[in-house]
Amino acid sequence: MEWCVSLPKVELHAHLNGSIRDSTLLELARVLGEKGVIVFSDVEHVILKNDRSLTEVFKLFDLIHILTTDHTTVKRITQEVIEDFASENVVYLELRTTPKRNDSIGMTKRSYMEAVMEGLRAVSTVDVAFAPHNVDAGSLRESLPINDACDGKRKKIYVRLLLSIDRRESTAAAMETVKLALEMRDLGVIGIDLSGNPVVGEWMTYLPALEFAREHGLYVTLHCGEVPNPKEIQAMLDFIPQRVGHACYFEEDDWKKLKHYNIPVEICLTSNVVTASVSSLDVHHFADLYNAKHPIVLCTDDAGVFSTSLSNEYKVAASAFGLGKREMFQLAKNAIEFTFADDGVKQDLRNIFDLATKKLD
Numbered sequence: 468m469e470w471c472v473s474l475p476k477v478e479l480h481a482h483l484n485g486s487i488r489d490s491t492l493l494e495l496a497r498v499l500g501e502k503g504v505i506v507f508s509d510v511e512h513v514i515l516k517n518d519r520s521l522t523e524v525f526k527l528f529d530l531i532h533i534l535t536t537d538h539t540t541v542k543r544i545t546q547e548v549i550e551d552f553a554s555e556n557v558v559y560l561e562l563r564t565t566p567k568r569n570d571s572i573g574m575t576k577r578s579y580m581e582a583v584m585e586g587l588r589a590v591s592t593v594d595v596a597f598a599p600h601n602v603d604a605g606s607l608r609e610s611l612p613i614n615d616a617c618d619g620k621r622k623k624i625y626v627r628l629l630l631s632i633d634r635r636e637s638t639a640a641a642m643e644t645v646k647l648a649l650e651m652r653d654l655g656v657i658g659i660d661l662s663g664n665p666v667v668g669e670w671m672t673y674l675p676a677l678e679f680a681r682e683h684g685l686y687v688t689l690h691c692g693e694v695p696n697p698k699e700i701q702a703m704l705d706f707i708p709q710r711v712g713h714a715c716y717f718e719e720d721d722w723k724k725l726k727h728y729n730i731p732v733e734i735c736l737t738s739n740v741v742t743a744s745v746s747s748l749d750v751h752h753f754a755d756l757y758n759a760k761h762p763i764v765l766c767t768d769d770a771g772v773f774s775t776s777l778s779n780e781y782k783v784a785a786s787a788f789g790l791g792k793r794e795m796f797q798l799a800k801n802a803i804e805f806t807f808a809d810d811g812v813k814q815d816l817r818n819i820f821d822l823a824t825k826k827l828d
């Protein structure tokens with residue numbers, strides 16, 4: 468595990484509200500309990516529970532959103548989540564979150580995202596490079612020390628943001644999210660994710676917004692095949708997104724299409740097994756895709772909800788699929804090519820890995 472922690476890593480599938488520390492959730496729940504908004508003893512065991520079905524996961528998200536959807540808390544969780552990823556040597560993070568409205572406190576999707584940006588700026592324990600067009604494109608990038616997992620230098624993490632469309636949303640709400648993403652490009656927003664309870668909603672509802680996103684140069688990644696839904700899986704693959712997440716319930720034609728278009732897959736091992744989207748690691752599609760040299764990247768999905776970390780996902784993959792250090796290093800490094808980052812950032816990341824090669828043997 469120590470080796471997996473010191474390995475530089477790239478995280479491409481992490482939901483902000485799924486990555487919160489348990490201690491923070493409990494603290495927030497206690498405060499709302501004292502205010503009489505919730506009954507603390509009712510929610511404590513829900514937060515600490517380890518095994519969760521997919522249905523329970525989405526109930527938990529409803530609870531988490533009650534605890535976190537105000538500006539101060541959104542700022543706080545963003546800051547903590549970035550610190551947590553950086554502390555385990557994640558050197559590049561694409562963090563995704565669903566911009567939310569909360570009329571009772573005057574929150575708009577834009578003000579939600581402004582709170583996220585404040586959280587990014589509030590990180591002080593590590594250097595955060597998040598705005599491609601101003602902060603880290605110029606002299607600051609040069610002046611920041613390269614993250615070096617193996618010595619005491621200050622860590623640096625690149626962060627880019629993906630805005631999520633929740634499957635419960637209407638076409639108009641999805642379009643609002645895409646327009647917001649376009650307005651926030653200079654602040655490090657680079658793409659759109661489609662997520663949310665996979666048994667809710669219809670592909671055609673989100674398609675106009677996703678097409679609009681693509682036409683305007685935003686990258687798109689889709690939660691695809693987390694539950695059996697053959698028609699939707701085919702429609703999603705025909706859209707040719709830049710990446711897909713999960714791909715658990717693919718049939719032969721789906722694999723063919725995925726491979727034909729060479730679409731990288733964000734693999735979330737612990738999440739898939741806990742939610743029973745895959746019955747066990749022995750039958751997980753990681754092995755087939757890995758052996759076929761299809762582009763894949765290990766990700767956490769929801770490090771808080773599933774009590775995992777990216778280092779742990781590498782450890783799980785190593786023991787389930789027999790990967791050695793060399794294979795794990797290559798797997799982590801390959802992920803650079805599947806990021807939505809620009810060429811300059813990709814080159815920086817390659818340099819970080821090259822530097823680490825010498826020390827990790």
Ligand code: 6MZ
Nearest residue numbers: 482483484485528564565631633662663664
């Ligand atoms: C689908 C998921 C998910 O956006 O509020 N989310 N969607 N499948 C999953 N697999 C377990 N895990 C998380 O983060 C939480 C939201 O991310 C999506 C859900 O829409 C959830 O409400 P944000 O920061």
